[in-house]
Amino acid sequence: MTSEKNTASGNTLATTFDPAEIEARWYAHWEENGLFRPERPDAEPFTIMLPPPNVTGSLHIGHALDHTLMDIVTRYERLRGKDALFLPGMDHAGIATQMVVERQLEAKQDKRTNYSREEFVDKVWDWKAESGGMILDQMRRLGESVAWDQEAFTMSDHFTKAVLKTFVDLYNDGLIYRDKRLVNWDPKLKTAISDLEVETQDVAGHFWHFKYPLEDGVTLANGQDYIEVATTRPETILADMAVAVHPTDERYARVVGKHVVLPLTGRRVPIVADEHADPELGSGAVKITPGHDFNDFEVGKRAGFQPADMLNMLDAEANVCQTADGLVPDEFIGLHRFRNIHLAGESKGARELVVQRMKEQGYLIPHIAKTKKGEEQELDAEPRTIATPFGDRGGVVIEPWLTDQWYVDAAKLAVKPIEAVKTGAVEIVPKSWEKTFFNWMENIQPWCVSRQLWWGHRIPAWYDGDGNVFVAETEDEAQAFAGSGVELTRDDDVLDTWFSSALWPFATLGWPERTDLLAKHYPNDLLVSGFDILFFWDARMMMMGRYLTGQDPWPRLYLHGLVRAADGSKMSKSKGNVVDPLGLIDTYGADALRFFMAAMESQGRDIKMDDKRVEGYRNFATKLWNATRFCQSNGIGASETIAAPEAKLAANQWIIGEVAKTVEVLEAAMADLRFDAAANTIYHFTWDRFCDWYLELIKPVFADGASEAAAAETRAVAGWALDQILVMLHPFMPFITEELWSKQGDRANYPLITAKWPEPQASVNPQAVAAIDWVITLTTATRGARNELGISPGEKLAAFIASPSPVAAGVIERSSAAIERLARLTPVTVGEAPAGPAMQVIAGDDVVIVPLDGVIDIEAERSRLSKAREASAKEAKSLEGRLGNANFVERAKPEAVEKARADLAHHTAEVERIDAALARLG
């Protein structure tokens, strides 16, 4: 195949469609010419914020979905004339980024603590400048029409100001406070994390039963001199501070207020009555470790312990340390909580050693299990599945740890967002997520926002020597509060990354300054996010938005699902089933991938990856490419008007009507954020209507000797219709449509990306529609009959209609060339067909007789017609039955009855026509 060079006009399309070449070219063109956000000072704004990807991130398939949906909406609104702002940016991603840079140091036998905090943070900035933000370039491959000049970063100077103001405001309003309580502590990252960052997983574990000896002279009612307790965490025995029993539990009533003497430590701890102890469970007595268990912390408080007095037996890495009372035996100090992974040799973890010592000293109550053979077997512990908390970043078991942290009073901030969703001020799409949203928001816990990291927004709190805290946006202010001469030290901690990204919808626009940008683009119009960050991010934006700006950040929240592997499993690096969107773009083109994402995005369902389907949309792009080539070869070019051109020919009137219908359906789908419906609408219009019927219908118009006026009209209409396709398809397939648009005419100053959305302003001519529908019906029926009878599809056959319906008569008069071409029938003769064998085609109200001079197999034709008769008769019978039912006629909607009557008449007539045809066969 010869590759055609562009001609002098520069508009001839290459014979093959090469996505890669046009993608790079057009993206650069759009970006360089500022077309992602043209000056539209008076236009209605449309605003959508890119959920800031981590600065460490690269484009994965989930982004491809998320970003495609947003870009479709953005491009759609831009085409509709709005001042569309799709604002990009990145998140500093505290933990993730610090981990990346620390890993790099490790690779060089270096570590963070070899540097000062400032030095390390500088290194992170260096890393960001060199290798961060790779994802931004990858977003260009996908065609994202973001406003690069507005790019934001959650650690920019501006964002820092916004964050500090937010913190101080919250503090002054009593909505942020410092408190000592148990937090979820990640011993690997050595920082506190929020509830949301904890992932519970089932892990195989054990349940041990122990004897806790009662103090001298005390026994239970049954004479027993110990209390049995059970635990899944024996190592915490070292920090036990009580044993709890239920207040109504008779078995223990006499020992409440007495003490047990703990094994190993010899600590004397009280037996307390607390509702937490469930008499039905185990022995009904439970050991209480307030410093290392969330429930026990509450029990401990109720028992009168102050948080400051609660014993802690673990250090920041969750290794055993001495408790404040000094009762932990030396041999435990420094051991790993579960197993000793730090020291070489045979040494055990604290858990193992505790069990071993307890057993040696006779405090272990063995578990009696049955073997498979039914024999009894003595085990140290009962095997049990334990719901275990893991840190989502560090991947290690989370330890409840007693520390001072900063908390946001989320319950108060949640009130207005809940109300907003309830009243519909904020619409969650799909609606089914509302319940989940309410469920979480109405039970929301204080949000731990401090992190023991270096990379992030440092908390604006200063302490004097007495532990007094001064919260202010600057050190000078804090100093002023404290009084001059008071020595202040700043809080070492930084804020949770989500604290700053919660400000994204407005801080990106200049808030807290009252900028024009903010005034125009806040609230935003839409948020698109995966449901996995509904709580992490979406809900927090709502809380902060309402608190700081008094407005909801957006009126609409669209939640999409996950992109899954082809087999339905979740994609993950460890499984090795991750699909790289850039690879798909290389293979099929960005347009195909985008279209795939849109077409698969039905609300409320995950998307399964399907390469064949992406391929199909690549084929769709090729189809459009070739259709445009056809147009060009027939002198069909860019249209002059937004409104539909004047048309007299039926096919032209018909396609104009079809365009109008398509625009309407597409707009409705977009209004509902039904991306799948929108994509399918434009797909089927382009392929099924425009390519398969319209282009075929108009071919005769360009034949030699055809009317020049008809050709001119058709060129105008076809060019217009193609333009409308390109505009409507552009949000989904921006690259190929822009390329074809540019090749359809000299439109250097009118690029598609900022073109005008279709406004057909055309009235549909029902006669034209009826005529073309009849041609389509006849063509389809004729082809089907030929196929079944084994008659060559290409052979031209004569055809007769004895007494044509008005529609048929009109078509025969005006559109016989189309019939000739599509149905392969010579001009239809009005009149009786010659006697003899014939194929009979039922088209609407007409029977077209096609004599077949002996080649026809009468039996095959009879069978074919009988089949059609049977289908129609069955339908008629069913309708008759329904209409014979008095209840239906009386109680059904009048339209339904009317329709049933009309359908019945139609089928009855069809049966009669087929009967006549069968009779003619003899």
Place this chain on the structure above:
RNA sequence: GGGCGUAUAGCUCAGUGGUAGAGCACUGUAUUGACAUUGCAGGGGUCGGAAGUUCAACUCUUCCUACGCCCACCA
């Protein structure tokens, strides 16, 4: 334990109170000018199971089953 979602053609999925659609796959067929990354034609499901509401249910209600997800302190 609580909540949510999904079960429709071989596969992946749309869908509507009036007897079901798409893409892929499959079958047959076509190739001298848009396109084989194609055209044409066709086979294939009674819509997870049961009951109920209704003139009418795949579409509404209840229950059941299976699968998936989220939340939750059972020691």
